[in-house]
Amino acid sequence: MTESKTTGGVQSVERVFDLLNIITASGGESSLSELAAKSELPLPTIHRLLRTLVFLGYVRQLPNRSYALGPGLIRLGYTASLQLGAYAQPVLRRIVDQLGESANMAMLDGHMVVYVGQAQSSQSMRTFTEVGRRAHAHDTGVGKAILATLPESQVVSIVSSMGMPTPTKKSLGTMEDLLADLEKIRERGYAIDDEEQEVGVRCFSMALPEAPTPTAISVSGPVSRVDWDFGERAVPLLREAADELSAHFAQVG
Amino acid sequence: MTESKTTGGVQSVERVFDLLNIITASGGESSLSELAAKSELPLPTIHRLLRTLVFLGYVRQLPNRSYALGPGLIRLGYTASLQLGAYAQPVLRRIVDQLGESANMAMLDGHMVVYVGQAQSSQSMRTFTEVGRRAHAHDTGVGKAILATLPESQVVSIVSSMGMPTPTKKSLGTMEDLLADLEKIRERGYAIDDEEQEVGVRCFSMALPEAPTPTAISVSGPVSRVDWDFGERAVPLLREAADELSAHFAQVG
DNA sequence: CATTTAGAGTTCACTAAATGGAATTGTTTT
C-alpha cells in the first residue's frame, strides 16, 4: 500500500496478496465486509480483485458468499516447498541416520520462520514438524539461528512486530535476553533451543550463511536423548550439512 | 489476458499468477528472458511485477538472477490445504480405520485434480499421495468421480486440454471410453480406478455432490487386498463419509 | 587481461487499465 511508493511495487498485486493474507489470518475464511474493514480498501476494489482471484482458482467463494483460499494456492505452495526442500531432503535424511533424531530446514518468511524441509526420526517418541508450518523466530532453534545472522535492527523489527510469546518457562521473554543469546549463538556458531518452544524438547540449530534467503537447519528430540553429549556429536555433523547446503543454495537458490 | 475482457479481471493480477505458473511449470526457476518468452509480456512489465513479488516474499531472486517461487507461497498453500483438509481428516481417518487402506480427498483445480486431504494406512505396502500433489482427471479414481458430476462439455474441455496419457495398459485412452465410463460411474454412484493410474493399485472413489468446488474422496491400495469383495465393504462406508463431508462443505466450504 | 556481448535492469513519454466515491440493484436474514 504505502510500500508502492518506496519500492515501485504494483498496487493491485500488493493488494491482492494483502487480501489473501487477511483471509489466512482470519482462519481461512472472510466475508467481503470483513475484508473491507481489515484491508481498508474500498468495496468495489476488493470485489474486483476477489473476482479475479476466484476466476483464477486461488480463492473459492463459499455458499454463504464469504471467501476462502482456493486449491490453486496448494499447488503453488507445494511446488515452492518441493523446490526449496528437494535438495535438502537427502542431507537432512543423513543427519537423521547419523543422530537418530528428526532434522528440519526452515527459512525466514516475513516475520516468522517457515519449515521447508524435514526428515523424521524412526523413534516412536520424536519431534515432528510439518513442512509449511510457521513458527516464531525468537523461541525456536532455527529461528534464533537465523536471527543471529541478521543485523540487530532487523531482529528488533521482526521480534517486536510479532511480540515475544513464552510457550514455556524457559522461553526468552525479553529483547535483552534474546540479543544476549544471539550473541552467544554467533560466538559458538550454533543455536540451542533448550525447552524454549516445547517442554521436553531440545534442539540444536545452525544457519546456512550463504543462502540467499535466511535459512537454518536443526536436529531436535526429547531432552532425555538430546543432551549435551548428543550436542557434541551433533554440532560437527550439522556444520558439515550446513556447509554443504549453504554452498548449494549460494549457487542454485 | 484475453479473459480480462470477459470476466472483468484485473490485468496485473492475472499476469502475476501467470508468471508464478510459468515458474512452476519450468521446474520452479525461470530467468527473466524465459518469462518474457513464455508470458509474451514486455520486459519492463514483467520486471515490475516480479519486483513486487520479490518484495512481498512470494518470489525469491537467486544469485544467478533468475526467479524462483518464494517461501510466502508455502504459507498460503499450507493454510489453504489445512482449511480444505482439516474437516475431512477425521473422516478420512475413520475410513482408514474401517478398511485398512489409505484414503484421500481431492478437488478440481483448473484442468487437474489436486489432493487436499489424506489419511494413511498403517500397512507397510500402501498407497501414499502427498497433499498438494496434482494428477490428471481421466486416469484417477477421484478424477473420474469428479468428472462424472460435470456436464459433458466441461469434461471434454478439461480432458482435451490436458491430453489423455495412459500410464498403464488399463488406462482410458480415448474420449469415447472415458465418457462411457463416466456414464457407468453415474449409474453405480462411484468410480473405480482399476490399475489405470499405476499397475497393482486399485481405487474406489466417490464425489461429494454438494461441495462448492468439485471434490471427491477415495480409498486405494494394492489389488491383492483391494478386490471386488473389498469394494462391497468400501462403497457404503465411502457413501456415508461422502454424505457427511458433502453436507459440511455445502455449508462451510 | 582487456574487450565483446548477452542479458538484466531501468528510464521516459504516451496510451491503456485500474481505482474509488456515490449511488443502484440484488440477495439473504430477521
Add this chain to the structure above:
DNA sequence: AAAACAATTCCATTTAGTGAACTCTAAATG
C-alpha cells in the same frame, strides 16, 4: 417488510503498461 450485506454501475482521477532507447553487470571471447 425491513434491515443488512453483497454485487454492480458510472466515470473522473490515479496508476499501470508499453515500445524504444539506454545503462549496468557478469561472463564468454580473443
